[in-house]
Amino acid sequence: MKRGEKMVKMITTSKEFSKENPVEFNSVQLKSNEDPQISVISYVPEFIKPVTTEPEPVFQDHTSATEDKYPPNEVSTSKLCEIIVVEPLQNNLNCTRTPLISLSSNVKVPTPISNNSFLDLQIIPYLPNDQPGPSTNIMESADVSDSKSEESTNVLFSGQPKTSCNIIISESDISYEDDDDSSFNSIPDSQKDFSSDDVDNDPDFILRKDLAMSSTSSEDEIATVNENLENTVDDGNKKAKTGRKRKAVPEEWSKNKAKLLRNSGKAYTSTSKSQKQMQERQIKPTCTEKCKLKCYNKISEEKRKLIFMNYWKMGNLDKQRQFINKHVTAIKPKYRYIREGSTRKDYNHAFNFEVDREIIRVCKTFFKNTLGISDRPIRTVISMQNSTVGGFLNEDKRGKHRKHNKLDAAIIDGIKEHINSIPRIESHYCRASTSREYIEGGLSIAQLHRDYITKCRLENVPHADYQIYYNIFTKEYNISFWSPKKDQCEDCAAYNNAEDKEPLKIKYYSHLEEKDLVRKEKELDKENANEKCIIAVYDLQAVMPCPRGDVSNFYYISKLNVLNFTIYELGSKDVNCYVWHEGEGARGVNEIGSCVLSYLRNLQDKIKDDFDVIFYSDNCCGQQKNKYMIAMYIYAVTYLENLNSITHKFLIKGHSQNEGDSAHSVIERNISRSLKSSPIYVPEQYITLIRTAKKKGNPYKVHELNHESFFDIKKIADGVGSNFSSNEDREKLKMGDIKVVRVEKKFNDRFYYKCSYKEDSFKTVMVKTRATKKKTNLCSELQPLYSTKLDVSDTKKAGILTLIDKNIIPRFYKNFYQSL
Template structure:
């Protein structure tokens, strides 16, 4: 530990753990939509959505690198990593789901593994029709032209686009003679064509299927989904438009969540953007209040699953004040890889040694008969009003502050209470409480332990106050302030905060707290064994401006 001595009428020892961390260590392609054709009856698919009479566009499409199209499936979601929104729960990434990756690979004829774990081979162009074919398809189109048609079809990469292409290659015909009885369910007759060099080449059905690498089921589904106007309906699998929740209902949920006042974390305000609401609430209670509001306003309300989804995916709100942060360096070491562990090994060993030395130093002070040891800290905010009353949840609450000083040797607790209407919680307020404590203290050598909060404890105003006390009070010979290592500031004074929180929960079960003065009763009754906590309600007359001492006592 490091020790700096300040000379005055009586010696003041400033002992603080050396800060071994820096600030950084402490803070730890457009998809086709067939809805266009359904809305506009005169809609004509563009060149990249259906077959075309322009041979140049067909040739350009065949030059597309298929491998790049395959790789884009796995990498499509990576570009969104940098635009992540901090929410209560991790957002779902549907594009990275295995079933959607399999579906995308299947649509671009890539080698794939089905849901059962079996390997599905990639799509291949099959043999041409036999020589006895009446249309002699094999003599009309060359192998290179067939391959270009095959590649173009599968590079569309979307089942809706592929169905539009198949539909454009099919024409319904009425033969002059048909050997079928009246009322027969025999399917329609179609003529199949490919556009090669601006010419329509009629082919047989076998040649058509083998060239595209498809079967009868694909053709049957396409004809079934083709409407009277010749437009192919889009694939509706996985969609639930009929059950879509109205946007107005979703906005009601968002507004209800925003109606609750939020506060930042007591311990990590500078390191997180997460906000917190009343710890007595939970998702079930929020939803119950939401339903009651909707019923009173005669509005439609959503289900609990929808409310939970919006809360988890669109907000970063917690329901309780988190526990005190763990040490940033220790936590980083637990989650680091081997290389990182080797890089920070020396610094970590020094950090652990500093922690152990600070604990040993505090134990020696407690065992010494020549000094008195005290730990002080500011408890988390006590809101007023507080209780299980629906209207309280929507109101901005008055903050009540509780500054605690714990006598380690005699096991006595001192509490200084005030609300934000009386004063803030900065250096002057902390100095005033400690000054009032020292004023009523008859011991000669005082040792204080605290955390490293610069705005409250570790600043020149506190030590200016110490210097003033040694000059003002003749009984005081020395005042020593020692800071525990960052991340390892647990001390005996934390037991006071835990006892008060337990008593707070017990009292709120019997009824709400309406005024700040009721907190003093809660604090006095918090300790069930031994000496009760001594409560001092701070007024404006007890707050002093210790900044004025600096020009005289601090150089």
């Protein structure tokens, strides 16, 4: 439908259509010497004015609605009305909805338009199919195959194909002569399908014209009634699944399901103890011949069924009460005589239905039986009418007393204080991209609540129940009991969540291609691994807290962090574990570089021939992807005689899962099994569990480190050179863009790199420039990183010693913690 046009119902009764081929129109049918019985729907522009001339009929081939092929002297408008040939409406009872936008006109006839051509035409109202209601058939199906009608539609105009379509028109699309739609042209195109009130968008909207159009109602609306309840629940589930914590889904509650079924007139099972099966609502017989109003003759059975269906289709008690309130009015006589002592205070009431925009009064029996209700809802509405002003009924207030006890602010503060007293650790894998904190696994919210109650009783203060504690813990804190096992790729998540994926497509597919290439390259290196080419993956395991046990007191103190750096050889599947705690060293590039250098020295002692090493790791810039590690690699190939080269290949961010994770998983399972029998008091117990974690094959090799085991790796970079930011071609280099780094013994003044696994050749960076060759000197002696042990925070140390004083930790371990 074009901008500025309106859809109108129109039957033309003009006899001046054509002098040579007269055609007569009645209120519903179009007749001529050749044409059959057809229905007429016209699309008329808003600006069409009455025609004063009598144009000759022009019968043309099928054309588009936008083409103007008629002479200007025949019609005084720039656009013509369309005549759409359809099947007879009274026979098309089993109709199927067809969007108006898909209708195409097969006939173009220049028809004079007059202002008096708007007559009554039955139009099928657009009923929403998303409301539940009883599965009552509105009417009996009719046979739509009429051989005469099929033949007649083919001879209306020669050479034109028959067009058979069904038209469903919403009330919002129907315009009348007195409408004021001068602002219609200013409405955006995206909103042209709806009127200003958007009644088609309201699932609870019921057209008043439903009663007048019962003869053309579609059975499809009844077929979808039973599916609406399931769809409503499904939609609720989809929405409720969003979020980190499980949320309430009221649509899934049995009481709400039963309530929706009850309000929709469907059969349901009572939620009381009786579990009584309630039957579906059925329309009841009309009143008898004794009725003074003769209601059974006023409204047909088909329209009664439509009233019944629309009433229960609302599925809302407040709307049903409003419907009854609208159609029940009090009869107030001029004079009223009340007997002395009579308890009757209410007036008599009249009942009516609105059919074809006509108010039809009916008796109470006819009213109740048509809606399939009893006296109770009517009495409820009448009592509400007496207590309201302006004719508006109050909403249903059952279960909405709103007299909830307000929780004391001191109790809420006590809960938050208890939760804040629990030490949390940051994520090892996702600490750069998430604010979620983690509590050591093994506890639950229920256990925390029990500890909270014990604490409140000792302090003689009131406490809250579990549900309040749970709500505060899950809704106001971003805390989890388990650390994530792998990173989530930011690039993949950004692409999947983006509405407009086109700008991100190139970056996204390049990202996936790099991921596949590095994995294929790792598999190829794994197959070629031998004694002269060592392929290894290294990574730092998640922090292991100490002490650790099932006693609740362990969870309310800050613990000592134990670190485990693993190097997994892909060829031999040997695993080297370097273990230390935070009192001996941190977890930066100096500690990681010292572990890698120690591993390379062990290879030097183990392998007598020349060999090469290829490392794989993640992209942690603070630990291994920086100039200090490159300097350490140059130092290693310079002073280790048999080491020819070191190549470091970085896995793609977000997809850095590797074989080293399997070793971490085996260790963590062994720790979990051990905790079931006894707590872990000191880091030495972790070392024993790591050694015994692998039950088959070679056990893990554990290297116990202390503060004397770490070297100042950053000092090596000063002796190697100063240029790590530009290559030989004077191109700028960012460490974050590097995918592969390689150093060789022959050229210890440079390193080679690739920024993509699709590149065939390396680029070169001269670490020692001409200006720095004389100033820098790579010393063979490494300087120790620490001269003494590292200080542990006083709060952490005091908390652990408190557990020792309470005999929760054996006093045997007191000397160890005092020496921290």
